[in-house]
Amino acid sequence: MTVNQTSVSLDDAQRVIAAGQAKADEIESPSNIAVVDAGGNLVAHVRMDGAWIASIDISINKAFTARALDISTEDLAADAGPGGQFYGIHASNGGRIMIFAGGVPLRRNGQVVGAVGVSGGTGEQDKTVAEAAVVAI
Template identity: 45%
Template structure:
C-alpha cells in the first residue's frame, strides 16, 4: 500500500506550516512505499541544495523503515552500518527523514525535510507525519 496523494499533500502542508511557524524555508518531499516521489514543495528562498537532500532523506527513511537520525547513529565509525550512506545512490543519515506508517502499522511512505538545522528539519518532518499517521513501525527482531 502507498501513501495517498491526499495524505502526501496534507503532510506537506502541515510541514510547511511548521516551517513558517519557526521562521525557516524548507524543501519537503513525500515518497511512497517504493521510494518514488509522490509530492514535493520547495518553499520560497529554500536552498536549492536542499532539494536533493529532502528527497534522499525521505527515500532513506522508507528504504530502512526508520528515522534517518537513527540510521545516522548506527552508521558512525565502528558501528554496524558504517558506510551505508554510500549505498542506494546515496543516503542521508542525519535527522529530517521519517517513515509514514498507517493506523494498521503498514509502512506507506516517508517524508524528508531539509533547509535548516537537523533539529528543525526533524521537527518539521514530524509535523508532517502527525497529520497522516505515525513514524514508528512495529518492532523488528534486529532492532535493539
C-alpha cells in the same frame, strides 16, 4: 498468495507537506519537503521560498531513505557514523542514503506506507518539521 501494500495518495502527500510547511513557517525554517510512497518513489515535493537548492535532493533522498530502511534518518545516524555497524551505508544506493535527521517513515495502523523528508535548517529544525508533517497522515 497476494501481497497488498498500502501506500500514499497525492492527497495524503499534500496534506503531509502542508502540515510540514505550517510548522516550518512557525519556526521560520524555509524547507524542502518531499513525500515518497511505499515503493520509495516521489509523490510530491515543495521548496519553500528561500530554501536551499541543495536541499531539493536531500529532502527527496531523506524520504527515500526513511522508507527504504523503515527508520528515521536520525535513528539511522546513530549506527552510520565511524565505528557504527552501518558505517559506510551512505555510499550505497548511488548516494541516496541520507544519514542525518529529517527523514521519517509514514505509518498507517503500524505499517510503513511511505515517508517524508525535510531539509532546510538545522538537524533539529528539520526533525521538528518532519515530525509535524507525519502526524497529518
